[in-house]
Amino acid sequence: MSIGESLKILADPVRRDILLLLKKEKRTAGSIAVELDISPAALSYHLRLLKQGDFVLEYREKNFIWYEINATVFDELLLWIQQFRGDAHEKE
Amino acid sequence: MSIGESLKILADPVRRDILLLLKKEKRTAGSIAVELDISPAALSYHLRLLKQGDFVLEYREKNFIWYEINATVFDELLLWIQQFRGDAHEKE
DNA sequence: GAACTATTTCAAAATTTATTGAAATAGCTT
DNA sequence: AAGCTATTTCAATAAATTTTGAAATAGTTC
Numbered sequence A, B: 001m002s003i004g005e006s007l008k009i010l011a012d013p014v015r016r017d018i019l020l021l022l023k024k025e026k027r028t029a030g031s032i033a034v035e036l037d038i039s040p041a042a043l044s045y046h047l048r049l050l051k052q053g054d055f056v057l058e059y060r061e062k063n064f065i066w067y068e069i070n071a072t073v074f075d076e077l078l079l080w081i082q083q084f085r086g087d088a089h090e091k092e
Numbered sequence C: 001g002a003a004c005t006a007t008t009t010c011a012a013a014a015t016t017t018a019t020t021g022a023a024a025t026a027g028c029t030t
Numbered sequence D: 001a002a003g004c005t006a007t008t009t010c011a012a013t014a015a016a017t018t019t020t021g022a023a024a025t026a027g028t029t030c
Helices: A003-010 A013-024 A029-036 A040-052 A071-082 B003-010 B013-024 B029-036 B040-052 B071-082
Strands: A056-061 A064-069 B056-061 B064-069
Touching (some): A003 B003, A013 A040, A013 A064, A013 B003, A029 A040, A029 A064, A040 A056, A071 B071, B003 B071, B013 B056, B013 B064
Antiparallel strands (some): A056 A064, B056 B064
16 A cells, blocks of 8 residues: 555545544444444445555454554554655764 | 644645745745746735745845745644654653 | 345446636846 | 736536435244
């Protein structure tokens, strides 16, 4: 997943809200939709993008699908942003 | 400027290319437009967003306007992203 | 396997964002 | 001030993204 795709995924407020929820605890799709007051279809669309970008992981249990945040993806993003910081932050 | 607005600004490939150019050296609007092969009007549109987001600074000299990158804005963004990283990276 | 719940997929509509060409602005030079 | 160069603004168009409601899928429970 490229930086461009990652940033585009994070650029949407609904998707950021989803990540903030999942940061606290894992949730089912339905629970997220209720909490954020969006339709299941809209939620599913955003979850698809988040999954594509590796921002979330999913697993089935009974007939729910649980979603949880994937913290590791954010590292690549950090590196990209750091390149623009001033010389004071350079590695050496 | 909010995180949401900053991310939206960075989500566009043209604007990221502009930042990458300005990271190397300050430039005039015209020079950026030629280098990236986009129309002056389109460039002006993107520069306006980058300015609004404090990603670039500008100053006049003769009848050019020089643009340069503002490295400090990226710090706020780093903090936002860091909140999602795993416990291994926590401050304490 | 029929009924049920959770979620996704689809095509269409709505919304937002980016590009275009033309016209306007702004500062320089003579 | 007229002519020149650089850049921006504007309204219109084009393109990309998001939402919607309906229908489809998938797994569960009876």
